[in-house]
Amino acid sequence: MTVNETILRVTIAFLVLFLLARLMGRKEIGQMTFFNWTTAIGIGSIAGNLAVNESTLIKDGVIALIIWTLFTIMLDMIDLKSKQGRRVTTGDPLIVIKAGRIMEGALKESRVDLDELQALLRQKDIFSLKNVDYAILETNGELSILKKESEQPVTKRDLNISRPKKVLFPLPTEVISDGKVNTENLSKLKIDRNWLDRELQKENIQSIEDVFFAQVQQDGTLYIDTKNK
Template structure:
């Protein structure tokens, strides 16, 4: 067999083997790596390259070596899942870098991290003042996580005592101009509903690059032609305006009627409508 053919066959075989072993090791191998996972990835990559190009060595020896590395990695991963002590020994512990707005210089030196590198990592978290940080910690994988002081944390509906409706994952119902029936069925919708919504937007199906439906049944589309602006669905805004109008009408009827019984009834209905609007506002304003 010519050398170039043998190299090609070995390379294809190595790719298949490497992909299979990576699938066995799991998704952590392609995300943030621990120290051992980093070493494992480099070593398996080098062994795979050697299998592809070293024609003087037997390819099955490289396969044995990769198998041993994968088995050791799986064994260590099993120990990490079962033992906190093993996790701390293999991955290391998290290190506090900032506490109560003060930099822990000794911990910076321990992690060989300069003040410039610390500030760079803080800026990635949109933090520009150390005094705004309540707590910053370096995780075992090298990532720095930051907790801002309470007064610098973003305002949320919970801070205002507002209950917000749950948000479910939007479903993609159109891709590349083709309707996806399974996501539509998941939402309890059909093609007829989708075609009706497209007609409301004045959009043809074949011109839609991506179409998504949120948990409230609103369709949002992205067209192939980026110059065309698609109107944003206004159903929730229209419903909110209708409810406010009903509340206003009830108040007006209560003010204009001369019957005390009718006045009391309209005022009671107006208060009930106001309560309904308050409960629905977080949903209608999403």
């Protein structure tokens, strides 16, 4: 295989894989279930063969990637529309701790031993099983925890603390990043550049380029982090 052919194959494999990954959506990355894992392995293997295996025709490799992707999308549609189909493709969450007691049958079914369970709990900052009321092993391998009521954090409602009334924006929003103004976010917030300049001048900042990061808070104030601190 010549260098030019290798470059061509790798370029085609990369572009096709990138486009098909975009087509399949973020679920393949964000929620790695058994089905997603199988899909990722298959597509990666096909793309690898297309890139470096000269016995694989470029046309055949591209067709194989497209067909695999179509199968993935079809099963995703079944997954979205049918609960029974979802059980086949992704399985069901398993309750591994119920009312503070370890469910040995669920651990065996999921092939998770006690050491692995404790490791998953520690990743959630739980070091004692007695603090757990319920624990559910999700289909993507994550462990969802419901602590016992006595271990749950106190909320503002518990303390009868009302939310501050002055909330001008739903979320903190970035307006400067690495010395550059995010004009799109300013427009969304309906804030002009003059307001931003005035806020910077209040902090004795004369140039946008001196700002590493700035974020408009929910109450309308500006958080500023300068360069060369």
